[in-house]
Every structure is written in structure tokens, then in C-alpha cells.
Amino acid sequence: MRFFSDNAAPACPAVIEAIAKANRLDTAYDGDAWSLRLDDTFSDIFETRVTALWVSTGTAANCLALAALCPPHGAIVCHRDAHIENDECGAPAFYTHGAKLTLVDGPGAKLTPDAVAAACDRVRDDVHQVQPRALSITNATEYGLVYRAPEVAALGELARSRKLGFHMDGARFANALVTTGESPADATWRAGVDALSFGFVKNGGMNAEALIFFRPELAAETLYRRKRAGHLLSKGRYLAAQILAMLDGDLWLANARAANRAATNLAKAAGDRLVHPVEANELFVRVTADEAASLRGQGFDFYDWAPGEIRLVTSWDQDMGAVTKLTAAISAL
């Protein structure tokens, strides 16, 4: 019974079907019929004109966005536990040609305007120090917390006043939105976000993510950067088709709802053991080594996050029987 990672889940059937349907002759790269529909489709979703680029990984989406927002000699302010800091092997430095990540603390991997402002204020305004040029947040965060639109907007306001480009890593953007019920527009560009990594893979996609630019001039240069990074697939239609299939009929929201629901059920059982509030599809649970062993002995698979703490992740296809069993097992600890 798997609670290890949403990356371990399969792709959802609609994605596989879309790939099969897209398996015919078409123009190479991103000139095919599916790719050409992305801008319009995402513009509808975001209620404004956007430019949307497919890529194969969240790391590529994040780092192409950061390269568009921060010069090589600038700094990107982010949380100390951000994926771009901890889980991308320095990809931001590769794509930006050496920009620095300025790390900020905060509970649940969330940033606050005060903490970001303080980090910026610590930098002397001279050429000896790397100047902040961008801000990156993750929504839902690495600990499964969700920024509400007003929280994003407060950070967006700070970014604007400090002349920081504003990126949102939305590897679990769907999981965040189904929690808040906010519109994609309110959660992003209306709150000042310049570029969004719109995740699909953790939510039932196979290998397609979307990079959304709310300022189209940023996208123009990024087309070259994507090619230059080897991320312009020659048969791009299979990526575009996946994305369109997941947007169709709001499958992306349905998938996220399913994952979140499973997490919510588990959260009730975990109660005081929870390290963070559960607002998306991740749970961080305090268990002793013996308890962890006991759970494993009952067939549950999960990640040892830290001494005395495990991580449970639910997926779009989470087996609710397994959830029920795990709920019982946790309650019985």
C-alpha cells in the first residue's frame, strides 16, 4: 500500500488515451495541432492572455522561469526547504548561469512578506553582494501547506515594490486550488505572479508540465532557452496532448480532489501527531522508529522524512481501501 510519492503513481487513463490519439503524423517540435492550442486553453483558464510552454519536468519549468526572471548576478529569494534549493541538484544555478538562492525560514515552508523583506534588507546595496532579483514560492508548499490568494498578493506586492520577479512553483498547484476554491487567476497573476510552473506529473500526468508566463515578453526569450536546454521535444504533440487531456473537463481538479481527500482522511487519524496542518496531499507524521516499523510491517510504504517523522503522500489514484486501513493503523498506534 503506497504512500511514498505521487511521482510513483501511474498516469491517469485519460492521459494514456490522449497519447494514443495523438499518435499520428503532425508537425515536429511545437508546431503541431495540440501544442498550438495551449496558449488559448490556458488563457481561458487564467482569464488573461498567457503564453504556455510544455516541458518534461518540473525542474525544467522552474528553472526556465527563474532564468527569465533573474540575471546571472542576481539572487532568488526562496524558502530554505524549497524544491529548487533541495531537490534539483543546482538546476537553478545551471539555468540562470549562477544566480544565488537566498534562503528564508518560515513554518511549513511558507514565506511571509516580513521574512522576505528582512532577507532583502540584509543585503547591502552595493556591487559586492548579490542583489535579490526574484522571489519564488511553492504552492502547495513542500510541507503541504497552501497559500491563499491574499497571502500571495501580499508577497506579490512586496515583489513589485522591491523589483523582484515573482515565480510560483506549482508542482501541486491543483492540490492548492481545490483546497482554497480560488480561481487560477486569483491565485497567480492577479496576486502578482509573473510565471507559474503548472504541474501535471504529480497529479496524474506522464511527463508533461506547463510553464505559464503572465508577461508574454518573458516567454519570447524562453523559447530559445528551452531549445538550448534540450527541452524542445521533436514530437511535442505527446506532451501537449497530455496537458489538454488533463485540462479537459477539469480532470486536473478532480484528480487533485481525490488526492487531497485521501490526505484529509488520514489527517484525522493522525491528529496530534501531525507536524504541519494538512492542506493538500502530503502528511508529515510523528512516529517512533518502532511505530514506523509496525506500519511497514502491515504493508504500508512511506518515506522516512527525519528522525521520528514520516511523510505520507496521497495520489490522484489513491486506493481508498488502503487509506482506510492506514487510518485504522495510525489510530491503533
Add this chain to the structure above:
Amino acid sequence: MRFFSDNAAPACPAVIEAIAKANRLDTAYDGDAWSLRLDDTFSDIFETRVTALWVSTGTAANCLALAALCPPHGAIVCHRDAHIENDECGAPAFYTHGAKLTLVDGPGAKLTPDAVAAACDRVRDDVHQVQPRALSITNATEYGLVYRAPEVAALGELARSRKLGFHMDGARFANALVTTGESPADATWRAGVDALSFGFVKNGGMNAEALIFFRPELAAETLYRRKRAGHLLSKGRYLAAQILAMLDGDLWLANARAANRAATNLAKAAGDRLVHPVEANELFVRVTADEAASLRGQGFDFYDWAPGEIRLVTSWDQDMGAVTKLTAAISAL
């Protein structure tokens, strides 16, 4: 009737089936059952121990190889018409952190040891000039010519004597092999090749290419570079499954044979109009503008390569009826 590009062709059915079969829970990244089989499978094919990494594009494969073989302050000797020079938007410079491409001429985009040696000799051996550190050839070449193993070996010998890493861009490696009938081993590492971009996408794959290292120590650092470039897909099993499906039963060779056969048929009709010998699945044909228009009027789609010259590319799924019609149309010009 399509003769435009092998990138426009669909993926072959075995690839789509393999993806569907791989659509189940497994370890993320490259820890899944399919990915773990790659090293052994390719080691069998190459009759030596190799390390094989999947990536999504030929550009990524080429440039990860070059980054492993050439320092930022070195030069990569290649043909002036090489894909890495003309069609990758500077990706080699991005991945190598600024290495230079030293361009060499030669008919049919083929390099000879003499031409490579001359290019190296033109570089003064001092710190003011970028020193050659790697050699890259494409097999089959960008003009559809094929290096025979002894030709590769002569270049390999030169590379060894000049201390150049040796890379082969095998976007159409299968098309080359079915022409020569040589073994994969003879065509590569026995001839001195250090790293091979083993292409699948142009040959019926969807979005998986293999990067083969014949010197495993090069692969170790490349694992970090792949991640850092955003090319470590979180659900890598779909790439590995494609590759295994194409290797199974030598489908990769069968596909290439089909494409080459179509090209050979067309070549007979083109006769003296051919700019280069036809040894793989590409034809470069001299036609006037009127003739090109006439062919297009009959429903044939192709690329205008240069004034008075068109390019025809055949694919693994080339419709032989269309080939017959085009043969007749060319003969009738």
C-alpha cells in the same frame, strides 16, 4: 504524402503499447524496473559493459555527452553542418559552459582524419587559443551518409593520439547500421568512440533517446548533470519502456530498414539529381523551383533545403504507395 521529416512520423505501435504496459505504480525517477534493465540490455547489444541513460531529446543526449568529454575552456571539433552546430540553439555551449565548436568542412558532412588533424594543427598550443578536447561525428550524417567502422576507427585513432574525447551523434545510428551490416560494437567503442547518442525518436520512438557511455566513469558525473538540466524525469519508466520495446526483437533495426528501403527506391529514380549518395533515409535532390512546385502540386510534402535543392526524408512507417508515386513523379520531371 509526407517526406518532410522523420520527426513528423508517429511513434510505432510497440512503443505506445509499452507505455501503456508501463503505466503502473513503480519507483520514481530512474529506479523503476524498466530503467534498471537498460545497462544490461545495452551491454548485451554492445558486447561490453556500458552505462545507459535515458533522456527526452537528442540535443540533451549530445550535450550531456559533450559536457562529459570537453571542459568549458576546450573545443569540440565537428563538421560545419553538424546538428550540434546548426540545430541546437547553442545547447553544446550551454551544457559545456562555453566550449567552442571548431568547424571542419568535408563532403556529405563527413569528417576525415586529415581534415580533423588540420583543424587541430591550426590551433596554437598556448593559453590564448581554445584547445581541441573532443571530436564529434554524426552517423548517419546530416546528409545521410554513413561512416564505415574503419572510417570511425581512423578518427578514433586520431582522437586517441590527440587526447580528444570522441562522441558519436547517432540520431540515425540504426539507419547507419542497417546499411553497413556492422555490429554496434564495431561501429562504436571498438573504433574508439567514448559516448554515443543512440537515437530512437526519429526511428519510431516517442520521446526517449539513450546516451551510452563506453567509459563508465564518464557516466557517474553525468547523472548529476542530467538531473541538473531537468532531464531526470520523475516517471522515467515511460522512457525506459519505449527504449526496451524498440530494442526487443530488433525492432529498431527493422524500422530503420524500412526507412532506408524507401529512400533507396527514391534514390534510383533521382539518379543524377542526387547531391549526395543515399546511404540512409535522407535524399538531397536537385530540382528547379518549377519542378519543386510540380511535386508539391501532386501532393508531396518536403523541405526546401537550398536554392535548387530539396530534402526528402523517409520514415519507419513510410507509405510505400506514396514512395512509388514519388518515384514516378521524379522520373517524370
Add this chain to the structure above:
Amino acid sequence: MRFFSDNAAPACPAVIEAIAKANRLDTAYDGDAWSLRLDDTFSDIFETRVTALWVSTGTAANCLALAALCPPHGAIVCHRDAHIENDECGAPAFYTHGAKLTLVDGPGAKLTPDAVAAACDRVRDDVHQVQPRALSITNATEYGLVYRAPEVAALGELARSRKLGFHMDGARFANALVTTGESPADATWRAGVDALSFGFVKNGGMNAEALIFFRPELAAETLYRRKRAGHLLSKGRYLAAQILAMLDGDLWLANARAANRAATNLAKAAGDRLVHPVEANELFVRVTADEAASLRGQGFDFYDWAPGEIRLVTSWDQDMGAVTKLTAAISAL
């Protein structure tokens, strides 16, 4: 008797004196009294508001300029024999993070608008090819030829129409100006130049060059790039003092006049042996190996440029007695 390189010459006495005078307490980096005078002094010389940065080498000046004008995924059009291509160990790629040098031919290392336009036209306007973004010329050229202001202006017009940043490598800018008698302004920004590497070292300086930006917004980001490249010296006053000393009383022009005069004298003797017209302080002379040996036997030191061709360079301090002797020796060949 030295005709090997203007880099071998000593610094002129005024430079050494200026360094000694500057040897007192002052603010570190570029906050000292000398550095603060550079913008105004160069603005007077160029009859417009400029920003001037000192650096220690021409390579640093060139590459900081190119990094300000060309993105990592762009190309810089330059002559095949340009210093940035041949003599800087790939520094342009290091500073620009991988921009490409697109090489153009032309007699005497001079570029023409037609040749530059043709090079640009060869690039397909798509993301697969590196797009031209900057143009760099050297004045005087690597073969000692001089661009007249109207020639620069024709290139500047082309650059503007093609949206190319325009850089001039003026390692021998003084030598060019004393030949044409043009004003610094006419030779640069009035002809469309955006950034100039204003050379002092080959002209009697010790280790200070100036990078002049005619578009101050380019300079702002370059201040960070200079620091980041380790080129913001902590005691910058010694560089600024050198530059001011050479500008004072037009010493820079007097030095260049002396060097050019020596070259002109030699040119008369060389006559038909000259490979290029002599317009600055370099001569390329056809001599047989025996003749070269004979000249060396008489005590003349010079560079073997190519088989059958030697290079003679004269300096600000050229001993006119040696010039007379070499004139006679060449005539006697």
C-alpha cells in the same frame, strides 16, 4: 631591436609617475578620487555622457561589453581573425555564458555591411539556430587596417536595423584615430557604437584599459559583472590614475602617433612585400625563411605570422635608430 609586440614595450614614464602620485590613502575599489573622475573625463572626450569602467585587460573589457550586448543564447558577429575569436581562450563564451561567435571573412580583418548582412541572412529565424544579437569590430583591425567613421556608421546602421548591439574593440583605438584624424565621437557613438574597449596597455599603459558605454543603462548591470569576474580591484586608483595620465595633454594620441610613424617608415621600405596596407602600427611582410633568418641575424626580433610572412609591430617608444636600421635591412633583402 624589438618589433615583436606592443605588449612587450614598457609603460610610458607619465604612467609610472601617476602611479607613484596615486600611492596614498584613498577609498577602496572605485570610490577614490581618480576613479570618480573617469566618467567626466571620458564624457568630455566623447562629447556626450558616457560611463567609463576601468579593467586590467582588453579581454575583460571586450567580454564585459559583449555580455552587456548579447544574451547567452545569442550570437556575436565578428571577423574570423578577430581577437575575441582567436586570442582570448573563449573568454567571450565565459562572460556571455555561451554566446556564439559567428565568423565573417573579409580582407584585412575588416567587416563590411554586406558580409555581415549575409552572415545574418544565413541564420534561419527559428529557435533551432542561434540568432545574431551583437556585432563586434576591431579598430584598428588585427591586421592594422583602420575603419573610417563612415564605414563604422554603415555597420552601425546595419546593426540598428537588425537589432544587434554594436561593440568596438579599440585595443588600438588611438592608432586608428591618429590615422584618420577623426574625433572619438565620430568614430564611435555617432556611428552607432554602443560600447568601446578603449585600449591603453598597448599604447604605453601598464595594466589599465577603459570600457566605455555610450548607453549608460548597459553600464549599470556591468558593474555587477565586473565585480563578479574579479575585475573590481580593491585599490582601483592605480588603474584610474594611469588612464587619466594618458588622457592628460593627449598623451594617448602622441604615443600612437609615434608608433604609427615608425610603422609608416617601415612600410615604405617593405613596398610590394606588404600583405596589407599599413594604417596603424602593424606590418605584415612577405619574406622567405632565409630572409627572415637574415633579419634575425642582424638583431631584429619579430613574430613569424605564417609561412612566408612576418609581423612587425611598432610601439609608442620605438627606437627610431632601430627603425632606420630595419628599413635599410628590408630594402637590402
Add this chain to the structure above:
Amino acid sequence: MRFFSDNAAPACPAVIEAIAKANRLDTAYDGDAWSLRLDDTFSDIFETRVTALWVSTGTAANCLALAALCPPHGAIVCHRDAHIENDECGAPAFYTHGAKLTLVDGPGAKLTPDAVAAACDRVRDDVHQVQPRALSITNATEYGLVYRAPEVAALGELARSRKLGFHMDGARFANALVTTGESPADATWRAGVDALSFGFVKNGGMNAEALIFFRPELAAETLYRRKRAGHLLSKGRYLAAQILAMLDGDLWLANARAANRAATNLAKAAGDRLVHPVEANELFVRVTADEAASLRGQGFDFYDWAPGEIRLVTSWDQDMGAVTKLTAAISAL
């Protein structure tokens, strides 16, 4: 009365004289008589065969060393207050092509083996995280503390066991050595250091620093990197001559002794106000805003380090009269 920065001090007379003496014709770049003596001279000092390269700044020395020791996808462990982190505008990332600085805390900007080991242990050994590949310490530290040879050796042992390259930023290496009385060899390579930035500028030099490699194979590639960074001056003899002048008769040690002595005198007056022990030429002193204003009113110039804390730096040429006055003024607070 200046206690602001040792960068504000002039160059010592021997340096100016050496420059004047070197002002004659010689081979360009680093082929001159002075540059050619560096390897031997430093090899004598270090009692082993070393390779020594001049550069113009400590930033260049540090970053060339780091680029030789750490790949683009690696991390350099250093103190949170290290110069490479705080005062070089991201130059390490520029030179290493994006390596990460992993920050470690510790009193007085000193690192301990335990703290370094803990930082390494926090990194998961997989491709998702940037792996530690180098260690960099500063001696004397940014807070004026000195590592003793056994402390360096303990870090060197850790570096060896963890396969980390080991760099020492010796901007104030002389100040450290005169405090410990240790030999240069004991303080560096015998303690496991691979590369040393040997500072001269803060100690009476004008614009020459030395980069010392204790593993000559590292130097070979660095020669290209230096040129590529624009740090191979065309008249390098003026840098080499400065360095030789300061090494001659142990002037470098005499200068450092003078600076340290002034600091020691001040330290006695500062007593309990000292934030850190005074072991080199820097003092960090707790004073109220009113007290700072009072000192400034008496003509003393210094840096406001933090609220309630000022930094005093003494130089090779520190006026002992001013020191006496400041001693009295501090005692009178």
C-alpha cells in the same frame, strides 16, 4: 585617522620601486623574467614544489582555485560569513559555472571539522542534492581569528576523507602566520590544503595576488581559466615584480607584523568591548551609537559593522600616533 580598511592603505614603497624597476622591455603575458621566478620562489617558501599564478584580485584567486577544485554541480562548504559568500557578488558561481556554497556557522567565522561534517551529512547522497566537493576556509578569518596548523590539519583530514578539495583564502595569510609563528608549509599543504589564495594587496601590495597550487595538475587547467577570465595581463611583469618585492627579505611578514601590532595595542584598550579575540589586524568593538559618534568626532574613521558594533582595521603603514590616540579614546569612553 584611518581604521577603515587595509584596502584603503597605499602600496608600500618597495612595491612602487619594484614596478619602476620592472618598467622595461620584456616578454608579454607571463613569459617575463619576473613571472618566471615565481614558481621557484614560492617553492622555496613552501618547502615543496608549487605552481604560482599571479592575478589582480583576491576574488580572482579564490574563484580560480574553487573552479579547479569543484565541478559545476558540486558544493563548496564554507562559513556563512566567508568573503566568497558575502563579498564577491557571486564570483564563485561565475567561475565554477554554478557550484553552490553550503554555509556553516561557527564563532569568529571559523569552521570546525564537526560543523563541516554535519553540513556534509545533511546532504543526501543522491543526484537530487548538490554534493559537497570542496571546502574553503579563510585564514585569518573575516573576524580576524587565526587557524593554527593543527586546526587546519584536522579540517584537511576531514576533506581528504570526504573527498573534498581544500582551499584556503589567505587574503590575510601573512597576518595569520606572524601570529602563529608557523611555517607557510605547516599552515597549508602539510595540513592538507590544495590551493591557497596568497594575499598581498591588503598587506602593502598594489594589485597583485598569488594563487598557489600544491597539486600542480590543478594549475595546468587553471592557466586556461585565468586567460579565459581576462586575468592574464599582457604586461604581467608588473604583478610578478610586486610579489617578488614583498617576498624579498620577508617584507610581507614585516608588514603583517606592523599591522598586527597596531591591532594588539588597540585590543588592550578595547578589553571587554571586543566581540572576538584579536589575532590579526581586525577588531570588532562594541560601542553605542553615541560612542561611535564621539570617536568619529575625534577624527577616527572606521566601519559600522552592525548595530552597536564597529570594525577597526589596521594596516602595514598604520600610524602609531593615531593608534595611541585611538587607544586613549577608547579607554576614555
